[in-house]
Amino acid sequence: MTSAPNVTRVTSEGVAWLASAGLYPRSTLARWEERPHAPLALPCGTAFDVVSAPAVFGRRMLDRLWDEGPGSGPVAVFRGRMLLFAAPGTAQRLPSLLAWEEWGSHRTAEVPPLLCHGTGDAVTVPAPADDGSATGDSRWLVAPDQRHPWLPGPEVVLWAAVRAARAAVRISIFPPADHDAKVYDVSRRR
Numbered sequence: 646m647t648s649a650p651n652v653t654r655v656t657s658e659g660v661a662w663l664a665s666a667g668l669y670p671r672s673t674l675a676r677w678e679e680r681p682h683a684p685l686a687l688p689c690g691t692a693f694d695v696v697s698a699p700a701v702f703g704r705r706m707l708d709r710l711w712d713e714g715p716g717s718g719p720v721a722v723f724r725g726r727m728l729l730f731a732a733p734g735t736a737q738r739l740p741s742l743l744a745w746e747e748w749g750s751h752r753t754a755e756v757p758p759l760l761c762h763g764t765g766d767a768v769t770v771p772a773p774a775d776d777g778s779a780t781g782d783s784r785w786l787v788a789p790d791q792r793h794p795w796l797p798g799p800e801v802v803l804w805a806a807v808r809a810a811r812a813a814v815r816i817s818i819f820p821p822a823d824h825d826a827k828v829y830d831v832s833r834r835r
Contacts, residue, residue: 703727
């Protein structure tokens with residue numbers, strides 16, 4: 646059982662934080678006032694970065710963050726992907742940390758790729774207003790509820806990804822055994 650908060654409604658402070666990511670925050674707020682049930686594309690890199698994972702693996706990461714770690718920042722689902730909002734700079738640093746962990750190598754082929762969205766990228770975020778008609782296609786799992794929410798950095802996201810991968814797939818640091826190798830017993834040496 647996960648201890649993640651049940652925060653599915655974006656507060657006015659959360660809307661202000663999301664809007665602060667845009668080039669023109671007041672225009673973003675005005676668009677959401679006109680159409681509060683419409684998702685919007687927002688740029689990454691200033692207020693937040695986003696790490697996108699397939700929904701099932703992303704859920705495992707989220708469970709690790711809440712059950713064994715420090716919790717998460719805002720989290721959304723959009724078109725079958727889990728969007729974990731992270732501290733600015735995470736998208737730049739996380740790929741090198743994943744490469745260091747040999748993410749995506751022949752040993753971890755079963756582990757899904759994580760997409761990092763940072764400076765120069767944009768993501769579609771769910772609408773701030775939820776009248777209960779939000780589909781599984783676009784909705785908040787952990788909605789922003791503060792003007793300055795806590796956002797995990799690259800090390801925390803890496804930790805959650807590695808923990809989720811280990812729980813899902815048995816990953817070994819040793820190469821697979823060679824069953825045709827000749828093995829000699831050297832324990833009875835003279």
